[in-house]
Amino acid sequence: xxxxxxxxxxxxxxxxxxxxxxxxxxxxxxxxxxxxxxxxxxxxxxxxxxxxxxxxxxxxxxxxxxxxxxxxxxxxxxxxxxxxxxxxxxxxxxxxxxxxxxxxxxxxxxxxx
Numbered sequence: 001x002x003x004x005x006x007x008x009x010x011x012x013x014x015x016x017x018x019x020x021x022x023x024x025x026x027x028x029x030x031x032x033x034x035x036x037x038x039x040x041x042x043x044x045x046x047x048x049x050x051x052x053x054x055x056x057x058x059x060x061x062x063x064x065x066x067x068x069x070x071x072x073x074x075x076x077x078x079x080x081x082x083x084x085x086x087x088x089x090x091x092x093x094x095x096x097x098x099x100x101x102x103x104x105x106x107x108x109x110x111x112x113x
Contacts, residue, residue, distance in 0.1 A: 016043050018098065021053070021062070027076040028062065037101040038062070044096030044112060051097035051111060056084055060094065 023036045032038065032051075040053050048067040053060060054074055063074035063084065072086040072093075086092040098112040 018042070018095075023062065027078045027081050028064075029078055031077055032062075032100060033102065033107075035102070036107065038097045039099040039101075040095035041098040041112065042095040044098055046090060046093055046096055053094040053097070054084075054086060054092045055094055056086070056092065062097075065093070 018039050018041045020037050020039050023032045023034060023038060026034055028051075038051075044050075046052065046065065048065070050065055051062070052065045052074070053062050054065075056074070061074065061084065063076060066073045066075060072089045074084040074086065075081070096112070098110065100107070100109045100111070102108065
């Protein structure tokens with residue numbers, strides 16, 4: 001599962017500074033492989049279909065965001081994973097994925113262009 005522990009109070013990053021996380025698991029394949037590094041922009045543009053890190057009832061999670069009928073829904077790219085509806089909408093989103101990096105240069109990709 002692409003979940004992780006994150007403590008904003010212990011982080012040395014400012015609230016609006018981008019930060020990096022490592023993808024763990026295969027629920028976001030094929031776009032994000034286990035071990036990829038993703039850069040999260042807390043001030044990034046939130047839009048339908050973007051990749052986000054969100055604060056949910058069960059902890060922080062990395063998923064693709066879908067906006068449907070005013071509802072904010074998180075979905076894994078791999079089937080068989082539970083959809084998560086964000087109860088507080090945009091307030092639950094920690095940041096938007098702006099970049100992905102892997103072991104090879106060909107695995108690097110920007111999402112904020």
